[in-house]
Amino acid sequence: MKLFEYEAKTILAKYGIPTPIGGLATNVSQAREIATELKPPFVVKAQVLVAGRGKAGGILFSESIPEAGKAAEKLLNMRIKGIPVRSVWIEEKIQIEKELYLGITIDRVNRSHVAIASAVGGMAIEEIAAKAPEKVIKFLINPHYGFHSFHARQIARKMGYSGKQLVTLGKIFEKLYHVGMDYDAELIEMNPLAETFDGEFVAADARILIDNNALFRQQEYKKRLLEGESELTVQELEATRNNLAYVKLDGNIGVIGNGAGLVMATLDTIQYYGGKPANFLDVGGGATSERIATALDIVLSDSHVKALFINILGGITRCDEVARGILRAKEKVGVTKPMVIRLVGTNEEEGKRILTEAGIHVLESMEEAAQKVVEISKQ
Amino acid sequence: MKLFEYEAKTILAKYGIPTPIGGLATNVSQAREIATELKPPFVVKAQVLVAGRGKAGGILFSESIPEAGKAAEKLLNMRIKGIPVRSVWIEEKIQIEKELYLGITIDRVNRSHVAIASAVGGMAIEEIAAKAPEKVIKFLINPHYGFHSFHARQIARKMGYSGKQLVTLGKIFEKLYHVGMDYDAELIEMNPLAETFDGEFVAADARILIDNNALFRQQEYKKRLLEGESELTVQELEATRNNLAYVKLDGNIGVIGNGAGLVMATLDTIQYYGGKPANFLDVGGGATSERIATALDIVLSDSHVKALFINILGGITRCDEVARGILRAKEKVGVTKPMVIRLVGTNEEEGKRILTEAGIHVLESMEEAAQKVVEISKQ
């Protein structure tokens, strides 16, 4: 789960990491009020979760309070990549001499957290990482021994810092680690961490991604997620509420399956046969009939869906439960769109019996089923 | 630093450990008000830090609100081991079937925290520990791997529990560990942890000792300590404020030295020669002249002190600094009581010179000096 910039900065500030002074506004008068408390020039930043906000015009600079108000007004009436801007963050503009990168994320291969730092941060970081990977310093964190300020100082030295700046960077990086651990961050980064002309460091931008699997112990954000403050479509929100993995795609064949790999392979197969999937929906392992019914509800509520492909290979998921879920959904929402169902695995016989008795035809081969649903979708 | 029972219980409750419902009162009307919110019968408990509060009459039981008011009045006018009772904690009385002990403290030999549990707790715990140590379960906690609920369940099983109770005890013990770590507790214990007639567990009494060396990161309590809410004499309070280790004893020879071992040996030697030390005061390592002056101030403010013995063996402490401190105190408070000074070690020559020039005689042998001060104290 992505946090908004203002949320991330507020957390960093709580831990003593220097961030620009600022405030959040949801309307223009609020924005002006905040600006009055600050020293110009200002930066006014749209609070949206989509990437590429800057390039999309979501960050404006202003020299005066009226200008800041106008910038806020402009942003609050804007959509960025289709997402309406609901709030803006107004802060004092930092005089940046240099942009650094500091972050902590997961190293899957080494099964650990990894601290990442670069003396060349900002927009350039991805390019640097690709073209001059030796300029990006990586430090694997042993979970049993933790990340200490001396680790951070060793990294700061490799970034070319010494003296007081090395000490300051060390403290900032150690604090970033504590934020990351305390908030179950999958990714936490300051990019850029700005070095000012007087040699201080300020987190000019910050990003925190909370591990969704840990939201049960990050109740504050779990609640926020479910309150729909994030940029989700109706279907995505409903899926999130029900812990279903759903991704909207731009075709017309609704897909429901169990297991991310199988669902992806289903999409691949549909495409292989010339069809276009409308979504990815993974019901996960051991889905109950209620869950299957909810999944059907979500996929069918997308008006682009012309036909439905349910591909279940039962392991922990039981085919009889899936069958009951399909019948339940049929009863409740009255499914009228054509369905192709492929059902094999645990309790397969019982599942097939239930559906067959209800007059629903079940196929056994995924490829046969894919070909069939592509055919239907083109009618 | 000892926390009051009410402080400890409030912390435990914050972590979700069941504690009796109650409230803190500093006067009788407050006590009655709290009782109105509770279900009788009540327990009214004097909030003092001295041990043996129960035996000293500091815990009273009452069946009604007026009775609770009377109990509070009685306690608030009481002194326990010389300490005035400034507040009382009124709580609902628990119907106890059995008293357990759960605690976490430091195992110095193994250099780790140790979880301690016994199915026989309460007043009996010390006796059990002495007579039937096999009934006390000890589990060494590896700091890198932590104490998990399954460790706690393994302990609960050894205590004779199973089923739902084992699970509950596991959760409580794991939470106790987290409190202990978060608050830098040197000792944290629930004694008794009461098992009620319906099989639930409630922390009937709780004790937390915060590691004094970690008070810098437990600011809330550090502040409270310095505000003098704890039961310290004027001298003890002044010593604490100045990070000096001071203990009042019942003799008439004031003692100041550097290093706990040396000061203890000094007390031993005074006693060996028939004298009686008035206090223990360790200025620690590397004391500055200000610090020495403060130490003199504290010891001399005790009216029982007839003569003063300063025993300094300089290592990290510099004899010249000590000498300057003595002169400073002499100037400031006008020391009139007889002083015996023994000064050897780092910068010894300079120290002796400073004192000799000021007309103060310095000895080299600790035993000679001890004999001399004992002699003076008997005049």
Added chain:
Amino acid sequence: MGIIVDKNIRAIVQGITGTQGSFHTQLMLKYGTRIDAGVTPGKGGTQIHGVPVYDTVEAALEEYSANASIIFVPAPFAADAALEALENRIETIIIITEHIPIKDAVNLMAYAKKVKATVIGPNTPGIITPKECKLGIMPAHIFKPGGTGMVSRSGTLTYEIAASLTRNSIGQSTCLGLGGDPITGLNFIDVLEAFEKDPQTKDVVLIGEIGGNLEELTAEYIAKENYRKPVVAFIAGRSAPPGKRMGHAGAIIMGKAGGAENKIEALKSAGVKVAEKPSDVARLLGKAC
């Protein structure tokens, strides 16, 4: 034979009294897997399908000397359950549970590494050495003994391909899922090494998916170490648009590495045959041998 599990496995089931734990215990028993005991804190003293249940792993091990544990405990407690098994010296742990917090998984894997234990999962369908031992939730009837080792990042996709192999009379030595969570105990390379040493395994099927760079690293390993057994791969997610999350965190496309094309290219250059559809795997295996 096969790898990691065989007839000598004596297992316990942690979380045996839950719906999934109980259901799959019955299926594993039916398959002939030796399950000595179950563990569910608070349910000690009961029985599930004739298997005695204990409150703690320690208590179970006082009665039985198990060497493996399969875990069905809910995600917030699953890493702790695995640590409990490891601290009680169980050497092979299979974690069926999905969605374990990353921080917990990282801690767990570091501990497992220290004590040199094998962790399969989390979010794995488990492991099966057909006709010898099944510690997992896979439908048993789609497997048959044989010479093909299978390793996968995906659960149900493994069944898809295993069933297709079995239909084509290609039996399996051992099939196992690495697990779909971001942090897993084993990676492809660990398993390929084991398959190389296993006399029963003649060739290997590797089922990858988009996200991360495990497949790329594996391709590098195969090429560099001159891997001695034929490998056929399938990579799910060719049709995934870049930047979209498909189900679990594993499926984020990151730069060039992580995309299906990149993985397929890397594997092909290492001499691995890559199938276009799941059903092509069986055909390519025929050619590979």
Added chain:
Amino acid sequence: MGIIVDKNIRAIVQGITGTQGSFHTQLMLKYGTRIDAGVTPGKGGTQIHGVPVYDTVEAALEEYSANASIIFVPAPFAADAALEALENRIETIIIITEHIPIKDAVNLMAYAKKVKATVIGPNTPGIITPKECKLGIMPAHIFKPGGTGMVSRSGTLTYEIAASLTRNSIGQSTCLGLGGDPITGLNFIDVLEAFEKDPQTKDVVLIGEIGGNLEELTAEYIAKENYRKPVVAFIAGRSAPPGKRMGHAGAIIMGKAGGAENKIEALKSAGVKVAEKPSDVARLLGKAC
């Protein structure tokens, strides 16, 4: 010879730019201790008494291959400084700093044990092998080379007794303070074992104090292992009233164990001669030999 430190020590000083660090670096250099470098984060590039200062231990070790570190860093950061030295593979650490939080010390010692390093302190006066190496804050002139090993829980009391030995022409092999904080890296038994193996050491002086049960355990060890060198002990705190804290947490009397009488009894039954006053130690050593 002597134990732990000798002429082969090449040390760094962590916290070299502080008042104490700087002052004692000068004294250690004067004593002939080889100090290659100092470390104070933020002060890299400067010099103290001719010793180059670095920002990190890693940086210092790129220039010098030190094998010991003495730490004068303030308590809130001292455990971290020790970890920095240990992670950079320094094998012997002397922590002069007192009042390190217990939790930090516990973590540190567990790490030191894992990497098999020697930690002296915290809250120790350090270690001296007279005329060979001094890594500590003890006044040097009170020591002279010889055959008596000294180990102590107390700083200044050690000087008291060492000075008295030297005055009586009893030289020392190595003198070290375990440290006065509740958690220390070494205990009496570790040091007695080292003294037993050291050919220079002929007899041992053990200086204990009230609190804890280290002395009792040591008495048990001496008796059980039939310790082969004569031991003379002094225990501070005979006059302490029960239940009073005397300075540091070590000095709490807990039940029977922990009190001076109990410790003295235990040591005497193990064949250790126990002195009544510091000055008696020299006399008893004469008798012990």
